[in-house]
């Protein structure tokens with residue numbers, strides 16, 4: 001089968017190659033991939049700024065049709081439509097974090113698409129406990145967004161305490177920022193979304209989703225807008241979703257005393273911040289990395305109840321052969337979610 005492979009360490013070293021089809025073990029499920037989304041992590045693996053273990057097939061945000069199940073598998077059947085929790089491909093299962101359900105923090109963890117083979121390929125084989133049957137009425141395209149949605153669900157609903165009446169700031173209108181925004185809007189939270197001139201198309205999407213206030217930092221002063229929107233008080237919660245130093249500084253500055261700062265984006269390098277603001281404003285700072293299985297149970301209920309939809313964040317669908325165009329669109333912020341189809 002054709003697969004998008006990082007074939008050796010270093011910058012780049014990614015290409016479509018013919019590889020052997022994976023075999024399905026007793027406790028495994030073989031999925032014919034319908035859609036696999038391009039994620040910032042894929043770009044980082046390409047650039048070698050995210051830990052990876054070549055040779056490895058990229059891609060981890062996917063959905064597809066089950067074509068084979070091992071003889072011990074009970075939770076899913078051939079022909080079922082499925083999506084996959086990709087981050088648990090390898091965990092030790094016995095460290096304190098694994099035992100608490102926080103597998104993201106397991107020192108031995110390897111996720112699909114960088115640690116083990118991912119889903120930019122015709123087929124992917126996964127353990128049966130990683131597979132979720134798609135709720136009725138959810139399309140395979142929308143289901144490919146479950147994985148990034150999980151990161152937003154954990155950040156907004158599980159790690160941060162946001163309540164009706166709060167004013168939230170989402171800094172960085174990329175896919176995860178917009179997914180956080182969707183949840184905040186569904187919860188009825190007044191929200192401000194910020195981005196730079198480069199993010200124009202994504203800020204426009206935020207407006208279409210119904211956000212109260214959009215700030216284009218190339219043209220407007222955030223402090224002025226925050227003062228107007230909060231009667232000078234500052235925002236209650238801030239979600240840093242850009243992984244950018246200036247964005248983190250904006251969040252710290254925009255927060256009111258006793259506010260909450262949630263780190264959702266990855267900087268990928270050391271940054272310089274006025275951290276005394278955490279002290280003087282007695283902020284609560286927390287990180288949100290990935291998700292737990294409880295996040296997936298919750299997000300599937302959210303999608304089943306149709307209180308949040310994901311399909312309007314899909315801006316492009318392309319065959320896997322056009323992966324370079326897809327990566328470029330994401331890199332240049334000209335897309336929100338690009339889905340690649342192997343067949």
Ligand SMILES: [Zn+2]
Pocket residue numbers: 039040041060061147148
């Ligand atoms: Zn991702």
Ligand SMILES: [Zn+2]
Pocket residue numbers: 091092093094095096097098099105106107108
């Ligand atoms: Zn562990």
